[in-house]
Amino acid sequence: MNNIANAEISRPYAEALMSLAQSNNVADKFDSDVRSLLNLLKESEALRNFFANPFIAAEDKKGVIRKILSDDTNSMFRNFLMLLVDRRRIILLEDIAQEYLTQLREFNQIVLAEVISAVPLTDEQKQTIKEKVKSIEPNAREVELDSKIDSDIIGGVIIKVGSQVIDSSLRGQLRRLTLNLNKG
Structure with missing residues (x-):
């Protein structure tokens, strides 16, 4: 998929994450969770490839998410990531995270x-x-x-x-x- 198509698909997910964060007053907490996850993805090509691989079972991807997220990661954020796996959108995680940070900057x-x-x-x-x-x-x-x-x-x-x-x-x-x- 090209970047424009990715952006069109990623934006509604980022907006949903922003809405969830604002309605629960956890936008700043999500900010640190998103940045931590983005840093992991930037540092690990293997992790990016793992999430992008369509032949890896959803449960395996969810297991990795549980392992890489710290204990203080917000449960709503964790559930959002699980939803991305279920909807086969985890491949867009980086784009969604970047768009979320853009929206958070605009809001603040x-x-x-x-x-x-x-x-x-x-x-x-x-x-x-x-x-x-x-x-x-x-x-x-x-x-x-x-x-x-x-x-x-x-x-x-x-x-x-x-x-x-x-x-x-x-x-x-x-x-x-x-x-x-x-x-x-």
Whole structure:
């Protein structure tokens, strides 16, 4: 399936999870459960392949879910995952989880900024970036940073907020300088 089809199928499940979380006042608890599960999926290709394999019995998938979830995982969240197995939608778990986090950010007026830097950022630099993002996103009560390291940018940072890109990397500055020199 392509990403657009996945998004169309994932969105209603994420909305249902959000509705369940809000009606039971556990949105923040679900947030940590979802992030923990996403981290597991990102770290383990074997786990992703296990859930994606249609030949593995639903009960086996449920058994793995019970084993990988911590004891303090919310029971409603656990039941939601079991429902995904029953409906053969567990293959979309990553997409559903990402969509849930997107909806939770919107609900809490949190803006996600992807930050690419050549070296790890200090806390002070992160705070400066958050303030910069708040200045361009006036409705943001808070800013969540998704930091990535890419030594190819040489120095500086690239900040992506939605469709906006602020490129203050040395690589970007050199590219702009080259374009200007070629025009002249």
